[in-house]
Amino acid sequence: MLMPIPRKKLLIAGLLATVAAVAIGVAIKPATSKLSAPAAIPVRVISVAERDVPRYVSGIGSVLSLHSVVIRPQIDGILTKLLVKEGQLVKAGDLLATIDDRSIRASLDQARAQVAENQAQLQVAEVNLKRYKLLSVDDGVSKQTYDQQQALVNQLKATAQRNQAAIDAAQVQLSYTQIRSPVTGRVGIRTVDEGNFLRMNDAQGLFSVTQIDPIAVEFSLPQQMLPTLQQLISATPPADVNAYIGTDTNGQTGDLLGEGHLTLIDNQINTNTGTIRAKAEFNNARQKLWPGQLVTIRIQTALNKNALVVPPSVVQRGLDQPFVYRVKGDTVESVPVQMVYQDSGLNIIKGVQAGDVLVSDGQSRLKPGASIQVLSDPPALTQNNAAEQPQ
Numbered sequence: 001m002l003m004p005i006p007r008k009k010l011l012i013a014g015l016l017a018t019v020a021a022v023a024i025g026v027a028i029k030p031a032t033s034k035l036s037a038p039a040a041i042p043v044r045v046i047s048v049a050e051r052d053v054p055r056y057v058s059g060i061g062s063v064l065s066l067h068s069v070v071i072r073p074q075i076d077g078i079l080t081k082l083l084v085k086e087g088q089l090v091k092a093g094d095l096l097a098t099i100d101d102r103s104i105r106a107s108l109d110q111a112r113a114q115v116a117e118n119q120a121q122l123q124v125a126e127v128n129l130k131r132y133k134l135l136s137v138d139d140g141v142s143k144q145t146y147d148q149q150q151a152l153v154n155q156l157k158a159t160a161q162r163n164q165a166a167i168d169a170a171q172v173q174l175s176y177t178q179i180r181s182p183v184t185g186r187v188g189i190r191t192v193d194e195g196n197f198l199r200m201n202d203a204q205g206l207f208s209v210t211q212i213d214p215i216a217v218e219f220s221l222p223q224q225m226l227p228t229l230q231q232l233i234s235a236t237p238p239a240d241v242n243a244y245i246g247t248d249t250n251g252q253t254g255d256l257l258g259e260g261h262l263t264l265i266d267n268q269i270n271t272n273t274g275t276i277r278a279k280a281e282f283n284n285a286r287q288k289l290w291p292g293q294l295v296t297i298r299i300q301t302a303l304n305k306n307a308l309v310v311p312p313s314v315v316q317r318g319l320d321q322p323f324v325y326r327v328k329g330d331t332v333e334s335v336p337v338q339m340v341y342q343d344s345g346l347n348i349i350k351g352v353q354a355g356d357v358l359v360s361d362g363q364s365r366l367k368p369g370a371s372i373q374v375l376s377d378p379p380a381l382t383q384n385n386a387a388e389q390p391q
Helices: 007-034 102-137 143-176 223-234
Strands: 041-047 049-065 068-071 077-082 095-099 178-180 185-187 207-210 215-222 240-244 256-270 275-282 294-310 323-328 331-336 338-342 347-350 357-361 372-374
Touching: 102 143, 143 178, 215 223, 215 256, 215 294, 223 256, 223 275, 223 294, 240 275, 294 338
Parallel strands: 041 372
Antiparallel strands: 041 357, 049 215, 049 294, 068 207, 077 095, 095 178, 185 207, 215 275, 240 256, 240 294, 256 275, 294 347, 323 331, 323 357, 338 347
């Protein structure tokens, strides 16, 4: 015979059953959540841009003057006057300085006097020669006398030529007392003051005159660039060359100093460095380029028209070939691409279309078919930055 269960025990058993059911539900819930869809992976995206992309080659160059002349005296003498100041711009033919010319002028006057005396003697001798010639027909004078007069005339003519040469030499010496600029340019630092005695063999000279406008930049490029340089210099017009004040920390060019054109390729390759020298010429009216200055030069070597460009972070390295993640709805797909060109600022690729949305950040957690969450609007691709690698 069964004994009745007390009500108190029944209540306790019911409570225990309820707690067990709740615990079982809690235990089942995490297991059920593990079977749900994985969370979306946050990424940033960018659209494939289509534009013309110029390619460049860059190098370090040195600014050179097309003409630089050390002004030296061509005769010995005292420097009487300096007519220009340091740093002054002068033109070719401008008077720069003068040297004491008194002794040379005295020599010139003496030579002129000798010429005048000789001319008078020559006139008398020629008159006598004509008279002797007429008399010699009737044997009025001997043949010997006539020949002697002819020799005297010839001697006086030779003396006249010698005296004229002395005048010309004195005039040349006199011109050397006025020192004129052989080129258009800027006067450098003066090394001699007025009153000093100058000598022709002084190596230091008075100062230099250096042409500033136009000006040149000499630079070296790898020997592999020779065919490209030959094409660029034979083009009409020759290739443009830009000069910059160096580079920034990101490898980009600094402030533009001048825009010139390629003018010369050296006639041989340096076997020690495997480079070839070239020269470009620049108009320099604003004098931003200065002789001896080191600059970065950049030459456009090619132009990719209608190129598909993306930032370097978009392209991923695969085992067989590069690939990108292309957004397809809320997921991504892997698309193999071909690298046409790459540099520090952009990549030119093939295998996608202009306007395709590609993942630019967050690829490390992705795989084909993964769900994504776009964190922001596609950033604009900057107009950078064309290639600065040898073509």
